[in-house]
Amino acid sequence: MGYVKLVLFFMLYPFLFQLAFSSSLPHLCPKDQAHALLQFRHMFTINLNASHYCYHPITLSGNKSTDCCSWNGVHCDETTGQVIELDLSCCGLQGKFHSNSSLFQLSSLKRLDLSYNYFSGSLISPKFGELSSLTHLYLEYSGFTGLIPAEISHLSKLYSLRIWSDDPYGLRLDPYNFELLLKNLTQLRYLKLDSVNISSTIPLNFSSYLTILRLPRTQLRGVLPERVFHLSNLKYLDLSSNSLTGPISSNVSGLQNLKYLDVSSNYLNGTIPSWIFSLPSLIYLELANNSFSGKIQEFKSKTLAVVSVNQNQLQGPIPKSLLDKQDLQFLTLSQNNFSGQIPSAVYNLKTLIMLDLGSNNLNGTIPQCLGEMSDLEVLGLNNNRLSGTINTTFTTENRLRIINLYGNKLKGKVPPSLINCRRLEFLDLGNNESNKLHGPISDSRTDNLFPKIRVIDLSSNGFSGNLPVSLFENFQAIKKIGENSGTREYIAGDYANILIVTTKGLDQELPRVLTTYTIIDLSRNRFEGHIPSIIGDLVGLCMLNLSYNGLEGIIPQSLHQLSVLESLDLSSNKIGGEIPQQLASLTFLANSSYQGNDGLRGLPLSKDCGGDDGVPQPTTPVELDDDKEEEGDLISWQVVLMGFGCGLVIGLSIIYIMLSTHYPVWFSRLSN
Numbered sequence: 266m267g268y269v270k271l272v273l274f275f276m277l278y279p280f281l282f283q284l285a286f287s288s289s290l291p292h293l294c295p296k297d298q299a300h301a302l303l304q305f306r307h308m309f310t311i312n313l314n315a316s317h318y319c320y321h322p323i324t325l326s327g328n329k330s331t332d333c334c335s336w337n338g339v340h341c342d343e344t345t346g347q348v349i350e351l352d353l354s355c356c357g358l359q360g361k362f363h364s365n366s367s368l369f370q371l372s373s374l375k376r377l378d379l380s381y382n383y384f385s386g387s388l389i390s391p392k393f394g395e396l397s398s399l400t401h402l403y404l405e406y407s408g409f410t411g412l413i414p415a416e417i418s419h420l421s422k423l424y425s426l427r428i429w430s431d432d433p434y435g436l437r438l439d440p441y442n443f444e445l446l447l448k449n450l451t452q453l454r455y456l457k458l459d460s461v462n463i464s465s466t467i468p469l470n471f472s473s474y475l476t477i478l479r480l481p482r483t484q485l486r487g488v489l490p491e492r493v494f495h496l497s498n499l500k501y502l503d504l505s506s507n508s509l510t511g512p513i514s515s516n517v518s519g520l521q522n523l524k525y526l527d528v529s530s531n532y533l534n535g536t537i538p539s540w541i542f543s544l545p546s547l548i549y550l551e552l553a554n555n556s557f558s559g560k561i562q563e564f565k566s567k568t569l570a571v572v573s574v575n576q577n578q579l580q581g582p583i584p585k586s587l588l589d590k591q592d593l594q595f596l597t598l599s600q601n602n603f604s605g606q607i608p609s610a611v612y613n614l615k616t617l618i619m620l621d622l623g624s625n626n627l628n629g630t631i632p633q634c635l636g637e638m639s640d641l642e643v644l645g646l647n648n649n650r651l652s653g654t655i656n657t658t659f660t661t662e663n664r665l666r667i668i669n670l671y672g673n674k675l676k677g678k679v680p681p682s683l684i685n686c687r688r689l690e691f692l693d694l695g696n697n698e699s700n701k702l703h704g705p706i707s708d709s710r711t712d713n714l715f716p717k718i719r720v721i722d723l724s725s726n727g728f729s730g731n732l733p734v735s736l737f738e739n740f741q742a743i744k745k746i747g748e749n750s751g752t753r754e755y756i757a758g759d760y761a762n763i764l765i766v767t768t769k770g771l772d773q774e775l776p777r778v779l780t781t782y783t784i785i786d787l788s789r790n791r792f793e794g795h796i797p798s799i800i801g802d803l804v805g806l807c808m809l810n811l812s813y814n815g816l817e818g819i820i821p822q823s824l825h826q827l828s829v830l831e832s833l834d835l836s837s838n839k840i841g842g843e844i845p846q847q848l849a850s851l852t853f854l855a856n857s858s859y860q861g862n863d864g865l866r867g868l869p870l871s872k873d874c875g876g877d878d879g880v881p882q883p884t885t886p887v888e889l890d891d892d893k894e895e896e897g898d899l900i901s902w903q904v905v906l907m908g909f910g911c912g913l914v915i916g917l918s919i920i921y922i923m924l925s926t927h928y929p930v931w932f933s934r935l936s937n
């Protein structure tokens with residue numbers, strides 16, 4: 266990840282540089298300016314806790330008896346002493362920002378940065394339009410609501426305007442004012458309006474100086490006008506998460522400097538025009554989640570770092586030219602109809618971090634060298650037609666966090682070197698039904714096996730032998746109960762939202778999986794022997810499915826420690842005996858949603874069986890079944906409840922938010 270940040274940092278460096286406030290020589294600021302600043306400061310309280318975007322909050326200090334030009338974030342003109350630059354970003358300022366604010370007395374201001382504060386519910390005052398010297402105005406994530414006033418368009422010297430609303434319904438820009446703004450701000454180089462409700466088509470009159478145009482989540486609709494691509498200085502274009510329709514014009518040339526193109530999450534269709542593949546400086550290409558069809562052509566850019574075209578209707582082979590991009594870090598082609606084999610030359614992509622080819626039509630075998638790609642963290646080959654063995658050696662240096670081979674036709678033994686994947690959080694080898702993976706999944710080594718694993722799905726294969734006790738012992742991440750409060754962590758961390766995870770247990774595709782959602786699914790294999798009581802130590806477990814195996818013996822009492830378990834399926838085994846009384850302490854049993862409990866013996870009856878609110882699909886309550894008792898110890902039982910404890914429901918609500926704030930976190934931190 267450090268490397269990605271580095272690359273993107275350099276890519277954005279010229280723009281970040283504009284932000285750097287130049288240092289100036291000592292000088293005295295006029296008293297009225299100092300007074301205005303102090304007065305402004307006293308309008309607000311400081312809340313340094315809230316904004317997670319601010320890593321180094323600035324303390325706004327002012328001392329009447331010192332020169333205000335020496336205060337943090339304040340810069341003055343060297344000759345007049347007037348305040349010309351004010352950087353109050355990340356100061357934790359909290360309170361209402363009124364039109365009578367003394368800030369508007371600083372009439373010489375050229376740069377004003379108020380981003381990342383809490384002026385919650387404050388309107389953007391028309392008085393901003395009177396700060397006529399402004400070249401840079403940053404109002405990102407600072408809690409402003411209402412309408413962006415037309416007066417902003419008076420700021421004809423504006424070079425850079427950045428407004429990002431933290432509330433998607435909070436800020437609105439009238440389509441007419443939007444056009445006005447664009448027409449009048451003839452010097453504009455950098456325009457970013459993020460999550461501002463504009464709800465119009467894209468106007469045609471832009472400043473031809475525009476270098477960075479970012480209008481994501483602004484409810485833009487209609488076709489993407491060709492005019493946008495005639496902005497020859499454009500380096501950075503982001504129109505993602507809007508409602509743009511139709512094809513992208515093919516009649517485009519120039520754009521020698523375009524580094525970043527993101528039109529993902531729109532309704533664009535047709536083929537991807539060939540000029541996109543010819544862009545010489547392209548680093549970042551995001552076309553995901555549209556309806557593009559046809560083939561991908563060979564890429565000319567040598568600098569590509571990110572190619573993300575997932576969730577379209579693309580087909581054909583994986584382009585060869587992608588395999589010699591020395592800087593490629595993210596390649597996501599999933600959820601299309603790409604066919605052919607995975608070229609083994611993929612190994613040449615030494616910098617690749619994410620290879621997501623899932624849900625396509627790929628066949629052939631898994632290239633042998635994949636386990637040797639030293640930077641690879643995410644390998645998604647699920648839901649294809651891959652066959653043969655997993656004949657790769659995972660080196661001890663590998664950094665894999667996700668391996669998803671679900672839904673292929675793989676067979677043979679799981680490579681013993683899999684145990685070298687110490688960073689693994691998600692392993693899905695499930696549903697390789699037609700051929701079946703088998704073999705022992707652990708060896709005699711008992712230390713450090715998958716300490717970070719949170720989801721392991723080996724279902725519908727041919728694994729045999731006793732349940733792998735030594736594996737369970739090392740599932741450190743499941744041995745604690747995940748915290749659902751505070752910031753959410755996702756499997757695969759920061760870039761998880763460009764990864765779609767499919768698991769059978771969830772029976773749906775989740776854009777990202779909360780790290781608190783832990784799954785062990787070993788169903789439909791040939792495991793035998795007893796259920797080891799050590800499973801009871803996996804207290805963070807949300808879902809355990811051991812059904813359709815040859816397990817026998819009794820249910821260990823230790824299972825009652827699984828206090829956040831939402832789903833337990835032990836059906837179709839040869840488990841016998843009493844169901845331990847202690848299982849009554851499992852909260853989901855108290856919540857009584859059962860299914861298919863034929864033959865349960867002694868499962869504690871709960872008081873509020875079935876039908877109560879908030880609990881999904883309660884079915885048959887538990888009953889004793891004497892007939893089954895006569896069949897000896899062969900008891901088939903199943904308890905199912907999809908609950909709330911482990912965050913699936915929370916996870917789903919997060920997905921919505923994720924779709925509307927599409928940026929990978931690591932990216933927004935750098936670029937906003």
Ligand SMILES: *[C@@H]1O[C@H](CO)[C@@H](O)[C@H](O)[C@H]1NC(C)=O
Binds near residue numbers: 329
């Ligand atoms: C303000 O600055 C003066 C001069 O440097 C210093 O003596 C005084 O302690 C400062 N006051 C505060 C409140 O920091």
Ligand SMILES: *[C@@H]1O[C@H](CO)[C@@H](O)[C@H](O)[C@H]1NC(C)=O
Binds near residue numbers: 363364365366
């Ligand atoms: C500024 O306006 C607000 C709201 O109208 C008012 O409450 C406040 O007293 C005013 N402050 C000054 C210094 O006039």
Ligand SMILES: *[C@@H]1O[C@H](CO)[C@@H](O)[C@H](O)[C@H]1NC(C)=O
Binds near residue numbers: 418420421445
């Ligand atoms: C355009 O900017 C000028 C200031 O240069 C201003 O006088 C004029 O009113 C602005 N036009 C609009 C339509 O806002």
Ligand SMILES: *[C@@H]1O[C@H](CO)[C@@H](O)[C@H](O)[C@H]1NC(C)=O
Binds near residue numbers: 448469470
């Ligand atoms: C805006 O663009 C349209 C189409 O290019 C053009 O006809 C019109 O004259 C432009 N208006 C202004 C004010 O520049």
Ligand SMILES: *[C@@H]1O[C@H](CO)[C@@H](O)[C@H](O)[C@H]1NC(C)=O
Binds near residue numbers: 512534535536
């Ligand atoms: C693209 O979508 C539009 C509707 O937005 C539709 O009319 C058109 O036929 C589609 N074109 C293709 C090539 O699918």
Ligand SMILES: *[C@@H]1O[C@H](CO)[C@@H](O)[C@H](O)[C@H]1NC(C)=O
Binds near residue numbers: 626
């Ligand atoms: C996927 O591509 C294959 C050809 O490789 C084609 O036969 C099939 O119809 C395509 N499937 C879809 C859903 O477009």
Ligand SMILES: *[C@@H]1O[C@H](CO)[C@@H](O)[C@H](O)[C@H]1NC(C)=O
Binds near residue numbers: 633654656
């Ligand atoms: C795995 O790859 C090695 C090295 O190429 C080869 O010798 C071996 O036959 C392969 N095994 C299988 C089962 O394909």
Ligand SMILES: *[C@@H]1O[C@H](CO)[C@@H](O)[C@H](O)[C@H]1NC(C)=O
Binds near residue numbers: 725810812905
């Ligand atoms: C457990 O796995 C079996 C077979 O893979 C599946 O049919 C069943 O629905 C699963 N149980 C739960 C509760 O998901």
Ligand SMILES: CC(=O)N[C@H]1CO[C@H](CO)[C@@H](O)[C@@H]1O
Binds near residue numbers: 852853855879
């Ligand atoms: C005993 C117990 O944990 N009951 C829980 C059942 O589920 C509801 C939510 O649907 C919880 O509020 C209860 O605490």
